[in-house]
Amino acid sequence: MKSLMKSAALAIAVSLCATSASFAAENVRLTGSGASFPAPIYLTWFKDFSKKSDGVTVDYQSKGSGAGVQDFLNKTVDFAASDSAMKDEDIAKVAEGVQLLPMTAGEIVLAYNLPGNPKGLKLPRDVYSNIFLGKITRWNDPQIVAANPDLKLSDTPITVVVRADSSGTTAVFTKHLATVNAEFKQALGEGNTVNWPASDKFIKSPKNDGVTATVRQTPGAIGYIEYGFAKLAKVDFAQLQNKAGNYVVPNAESGAEALAAVKMPENLVAWLPDPDGAKSYPITSYTWMIFRKDNGNPAKAKAMREMVEYSLTEGQKIADSMGYIPLPQSVVEQVRKASANIQ
Numbered sequence: 635m636k637s638l639m640k641s642a643a644l645a646i647a648v649s650l651c652a653t654s655a656s657f658a659a660e661n662v663r664l665t666g667s668g669a670s671f672p673a674p675i676y677l678t679w680f681k682d683f684s685k686k687s688d689g690v691t692v693d694y695q696s697k698g699s700g701a702g703v704q705d706f707l708n709k710t711v712d713f714a715a716s717d718s719a720m721k722d723e724d725i726a727k728v729a730e731g732v733q734l735l736p737m738t739a740g741e742i743v744l745a746y747n748l749p750g751n752p753k754g755l756k757l758p759r760d761v762y763s764n765i766f767l768g769k770i771t772r773w774n775d776p777q778i779v780a781a782n783p784d785l786k787l788s789d790t791p792i793t794v795v796v797r798a799d800s801s802g803t804t805a806v807f808t809k810h811l812a813t814v815n816a817e818f819k820q821a822l823g824e825g826n827t828v829n830w831p832a833s834d835k836f837i838k839s840p841k842n843d844g845v846t847a848t849v850r851q852t853p854g855a856i857g858y859i860e861y862g863f864a865k866l867a868k869v870d871f872a873q874l875q876n877k878a879g880n881y882v883v884p885n886a887e888s889g890a891e892a893l894a895a896v897k898m899p900e901n902l903v904a905w906l907p908d909p910d911g912a913k914s915y916p917i918t919s920y921t922w923m924i925f926r927k928d929n930g931n932p933a934k935a936k937a938m939r940e941m942v943e944y945s946l947t948e949g950q951k952i953a954d955s956m957g958y959i960p961l962p963q964s965v966v967e968q969v970r971k972a973s974a975n976i977q
Contacts, residue, residue, distance in 0.1 A: 661689040662937040668702020668715035670841040671803045671860045672738055672921045675956045676715065679949045683941055690937045698841060700800025700826045706924055712934060714924040717802025718826055719903045731927030733975045734902055736920040737945050739893055739959040741861040741884035742807050743871035743917075745849045748773060752785045756881045757872045759916070763815035765792060765856060767822070768831035773854065791835060795848045795857030798838035800826040806919040807858045813907040814916075858917075862957030876916040877908050884915050889959035892918035898965050902972060918959070925976045935977050942973040 673696035680692035697705075699716035706714035707727055715737075725732045744762055746755060757765075761777050764770045770777065773790045797804045805826045812819035822828045830836050837855075839848040845857040846867045856872075861884040864871045873881040882888050895909040906918050923942070929935045946966050953960040961969070 662691075662933050664690065664692045664713065664934060664937055664941065665694075665711045666692065666702075666713040666715060666923075667695040667697050667705045667711050668924075669699045669717045669802050669921055670696045670843065671699075671717045671740060671806075672715060672958070673842070674862050674866065675738055675949070675953060675958050678952065678956065679945050680941070682948070683944045686944070687937070687940065690940070692941060696841060696843075698797075698799040699802030699805070703924070712925075712929070713938060715921065716924060717919060717921045718805035719922050720924055728926065730929070731975075733925045733927050733972060734922045735925065735942060735969050735972060736898070736902055736904075736961070736965060737923050737942070737969070738949075738953055738961065739889060739918065739920045740957070741889050741892075741915045741918050741959070742803060742810075742858050743861050743864050743884055744856055744874065745846065745859050745864050745867075745869040745871045746856045747849050747851075747853055747870070749788050749790060749853060750786060751870065752782075752787070753870065754782075755785065755870070755872045756781045756875070758875045759814045762872070762874065763811045763818050766794060766796075766811060766830075766858075767815070767818050768794070768833055768836065771835065790854040793852050793855040794830075794833075794836045795845050795852065795855050796830050796836060796838055797827075797845060798840045801841075802826060802921065803842060803858065803860060804828065807917060809905065809907045810917045860957070865957040874916050876912075876914050877910060878912045878914070880912060882913060882915050884957075886954040886959055888913050888915035889918050890962070892916075893920075893959060893962055893965075898962075898968055902968060927975050928977055932977075938976050939973050942976070943970065946970055 680694050684691045699718050702714040703716055705711045758781050771792055774787045808824035808828050812824045839845045842859045842863045846859050846863045849855045849857040873883050876882050891911040892906055892909040892914040895911050896904045896906050898904050950960045
């Protein structure tokens with residue numbers, strides 16, 4: 635009898651241990667931080683993935699690409715997100731190895747707030763680049779008027795809204811401006827932060843949502859934000875002149891044509907500073923999630939691989955409706971293969 639009781643007690647103990655181990659394996663919390671550019675779609679993905687996963691939750695803090703990379707280097711998050719990928723010197727600091735995965739792509743628009751709410755504003759390449767150089771300062775500048783003969787443009791000062799934080803969106807935007815305007819390249823260069831002109835007509839605001847809000851609240855303002863934010867906030871944005879000389883609006887088609895202009899290399903980092911293509915939107919970019927190759931935690935590594943797979947399948951289906959560009963299928967396959975490096 636005692637033997638049977640001991641056996642039963644042992645069986646219960648083993649069962650409890652197994653249940654405890656199973657519970658621990660199923661309940662995984664992933665933390666990430668970084669880019670605000672993809673935050674709307676990432677937050678939707680992570681919420682949906684957490685609901686459909688058994689015990690996995692994903693917490694993401696939108697705080698800017700630079701801050702996210704720093705969190706990753708400080709090991710305060712499991713993964714980061716950046717529109718400017720990750721510098722080689724920062725990758726070298728990560729002993730566990732780094733895997734960069736482009737997870738979505740988007741277009742940077744120039745949102746504006748003008749008296750009378752004129753629609754369909756067209757901005758030539760030399761005009762919008764010189765606005766951000768501080769050289770074109772009024773909305774009825776002859777160059778803007780010439781490109782928009784059907785619009786009534788008032789003698790309103792241009793207030794330029796730029797990012798206050800270390801921003802991958804700024805890196806993508808300034809890389810484009812430095813490519814199309816030699817003077818911009820020499821004077822300001824490119825990067826997550828640049829020294830914008832010292833003028834009371836340049837206002838700094840944090841993150842994409844901060845720039846969006848400032849443009850909405852400031853008559854005469856123009857600022858650079860990701861297209862998805864413009865859609866959500868219902869702000870006006872300009873048609874931009876592309877490399878082929880055509881004026882293009884951001885959408886899935888113009889974004890897809892831009893992505894098609896470059897082949898994704900093995901390291902999964904590709905830039906499109908001024909894409910070819912008659913219908914390509916001129917300021918288009920991939921944006922990346924950043925993972926450690928060796929996480930020292932099999933449960934977390936598995937959860938991150940599953941999160942990536944969800945984003946590549948179900949996640950891509952909502953990209954267009956949220957103002958992002960679905961990844962080309964060839965890139966999806968490259969990312970899927972590389973995600974196996976997350977261990």
